[in-house]
Amino acid sequence: MLTLCKVLAADLPGCVILPHDTATFKQSMKSYWAQQEREAVPACVVQPRDVEQLSVTIKILKREFRQRHRNAAGAQGAGLFAIRSGGHSPVPGASSIKGGIMIDLSLFNEVTPSDDGSSVVLGTGARWRDVSRALEDKGIAVIGGRNSAVGVGGLVLGGGLSFFTPRYGPVCSNILSYEIVLASGDVVTASASTNPDLWRALKGGSNNFGIVTRFTARSFASSKIWSGFLWMPGFQAPKVLAAFHEAVNQVNMYDSHASGPMVCFSYVQQLRIQIITVNLVYTKQLEENKWPACWKNSSFGLLWRLWSTCKVRTLTSASDELNSLSPYGLRQVFATTTIKNDPATIAAAHTAYYDAITLVNCVKNMAWTFVLQPLLPKWARNGDANPMGIDDGTDEPLVIVGFTINWTEGRDDEFVKDTTRRVIEQIDAAAAANRTGHRFRYLNYCAEWQRPFESYGEENWQFLKEMSKKYDPEGLFQKGCVGGFKLDVEDGAS
Ligand SMILES: Cc1cc2nc3c(=O)[nH]c(=O)nc-3n(C[C@H](O)[C@H](O)[C@H](O)COP(=O)(O)OP(=O)(O)OC[C@H]3O[C@@H](n4cnc5c(N)ncnc54)[C@H](O)[C@@H]3O)c2cc1C
Structure with missing residues (x-):
């Protein structure tokens, strides 16, 4: 895994944190909420600054995944990498990985309201506190998390229960579009008009389809x-x-x-x-x-x-x-x-x-x-x-x-x-x-x-599996990113 960290460091200057970068590495590990997650020490942390760098990261990981798949005749690149936004999942290994590559999305932390105040672009690594603070002065809010330290990414991709849910529905049902890096490394948009099937799958589909960098959320007038x-x-x-x-x-x-x-x-x-x-x-x-x-x-x-x-x-x-x-x-x-x-x-x-x-x-x-x-x-x-x-x-x-x-x-x-x-x-x-x-x-x-x-019902579960096969035919996010809840796709590899 050290060799892979070196390859990543060579192609992504300034983005790879190794355990010997003691202070920065420790700081990154400390941002997990649960102690068990902090104890799963990765081989290195990749902290991309923009979507292009994240795309390069995924392309390198995909190459490694394929290589391992070839060498191990089907054993795939098990446990190659993990994805973390706010690090609040208490599920062991959901956003941490012992000895693997941890992709830390904390630098994707923008909160940018549209000019007309009807939507806000949220970086996946922002915390809900960053979101409410940035919007309060403008008299608007989004349907977001109730705990200020929780991350945007995990909460929105897992569904999201908000103070505003009785009025507007789950958090995910108020995301107008997603910017996502797919297993191919391609950066695409998922919205009602572009890749609408992926747009729907991301509403509760967690980390099974790619890495989301930005969410465009509906916003509305709100005060105290x-x-x-x-x-x-x-x-x-x-x-x-x-x-x-x-x-x-x-x-x-x-x-x-x-x-x-x-x-x-x-x-x-x-x-x-x-x-x-x-x-x-x-x-x-x-x-x-x-x-x-x-x-x-x-x-x-x-x-x-x-x-x-x-x-x-x-x-x-x-x-x-x-x-x-x-x-x-x-x-x-x-x-x-x-x-x-x-x-x-x-x-x-x-x-x-x-x-x-x-x-x-x-x-x-x-x-x-x-x-x-x-x-x-x-x-x-x-x-x-x-x-x-x-x-x-x-x-x-x-x-x-x-x-x-x-x-x-x-x-x-x-x-x-x-x-x-x-x-x-x-x-x-x-x-x-x-x-x-x-x-x-x-x-x-x-x-x-x-x-x-499984609890989403057979039809919805099947739909999510089909979306995985369509957008990630080799199963990088099923078998390379093993943490969190997986779809049990029967044939992840082509
Ligand atoms: C104290 C506390 C309060 C909470 N309050 C609420 C609440 O009010 N409402 C509610 O609905 N839930 C709440 N939750 C649950 C919360 O939504 C989940 O724990 C959520 O996973 C946290 O998101 P995160 O980004 O901080 O987590 P992370 O641990 O970073 O990520 C969680 C999962 O999402 C995946 N993931 C994260 N970002 C991305 C991305 N950009 N692309 C692809 N996959 C990604 C990770 O790989 C991981 O599997 C709370 C949890 C805690 C611990």
């Missing part, structure tokens, strides 16, 4: 929003679960400025306490710093709380607050499932979370968090069509169940992963028994053992 957290002690759980169920049922009636409420139940091992947080957001500027009627009149408005941080603030401030609850440098696991908004299934999911506390209590410095948030089929119908298969023709609200767990010791990795998997399986079994499950698994919350593309 109302946002914050209610903090409550763990014993409020039954009331919070009931309030969540009720609010999600009524969400259909709220105006679409009310974002989906996000409810988190956390067990903090160090303090041996349970804490509940509820994130409430209303995206329209209010005249007074008072609760908007939809939340005040909801069951959340009546809940007794320790304190509330809800107030009128900028989008940056709201997303910074979410980020302040997600510290860098810890070991991390995410896992998810989707259920209907059924009280018995929600209660069973909470019980599965709660019962596991005694099991995970042995994990040092652990925060064991169970998250509920709504996803309405009608939200998924907003914006441009995507292949995620969320809309199954009914109007029944869905609930995305998530686990986000952090801890400090590597020796606990397998135990945490296995326990989380068992808890998810328990929830799925309860949902199956109640007939309240749903096949969708949100890719950006999936654990490494989950299969998000």
Whole structure:
């Protein structure tokens, strides 16, 4: 791999960082959110400054991939390279690669609004904080991430849930065009009029078709929003679960400025306490710093709380607050499932979370968090069509169940992963028994053992496989870039 790094360095002067460039190399590795990702040390980091340099990188990697394929008679260039934008995926190897080539897209960080304010070009390596800061002064916003430190690239390519999703749909459904470097090294546009099939495939297709450098996102007039957290002690759980169920049922009636409420139940091992947080957001500027009627009149408005941080603030401030609850440098696991908004299934999911506390209590410095948030089929119908298969023709609200767990010791990795998997399986079994499950698994919350593309439905999955064969016939992004969720294309190599 060192020889390949040298070839890249010769053709891309100033773009290749080797481990002996200690400070820059360390800085690049530190930008991962999850500690496990930082520990997968690549042979070198390639940091292209523009799309031409990225194209050269891909052409060199493609040559190497072919070479290996020839030499190893079909073994392909397994694990040749990884792609990273904001480095927030907690899935091991999604954007990191031990001993391989790591393509760091952090220099693609432009945020350029169009003259008429109707769209914004976003570099894949920008963080959502860069985006909201650049747009706030102009009185516009895009349908983007809720956590300021998360990267644009991974979130948009995995679908994207935003404060603005009830109004406009998933983030990916509001991308007018993509600039992408294909496996051939060609730089192409994917939009409604140019390569429209690729345009659709990129809406939830993750890193399976090429490397996206720039997204042109729809924008709209926006000013301050109302946002914050209610903090409550763990014993409020039954009331919070009931309030969540009720609010999600009524969400259909709220105006679409009310974002989906996000409810988190956390067990903090160090303090041996349970804490509940509820994130409430209303995206329209209010005249007074008072609760908007939809939340005040909801069951959340009546809940007794320790304190509330809800107030009128900028989008940056709201997303910074979410980020302040997600510290860098810890070991991390995410896992998810989707259920209907059924009280018995929600209660069973909470019980599965709660019962596991005694099991995970042995994990040092652990925060064991169970998250509920709504996803309405009608939200998924907003914006441009995507292949995620969320809309199954009914109007029944869905609930995305998530686990986000952090801890400090590597020796606990397998135990945490296995326990989380068992808890998810328990929830799925309860949902199956109640007939309240749903096949969708949100890719950006999936654990490494989950299969998000299968969850999009057979037709959508087949479509994505066909797009892979069309735009990457030799399977560079299936077998050379192995990290993240792959499509299981039967015949990746021609
Ligand atoms: C603290 C936290 C908060 C979050 N909040 C939200 C939220 O509000 N809404 C939401 O929807 N999700 C949220 N997520 C999930 C988030 O969307 C995913 O973790 C996402 O993958 C992060 O994107 P990234 O660019 O930072 O990640 P990376 O780790 O850099 O990339 C993730 C995956 O995308 C691929 N990829 C990245 N850029 C490109 C590119 N340009 N071309 C091709 N492939 C690429 C990578 O190879 C990798 O497989 C959150 C995650 C965390 C950790």
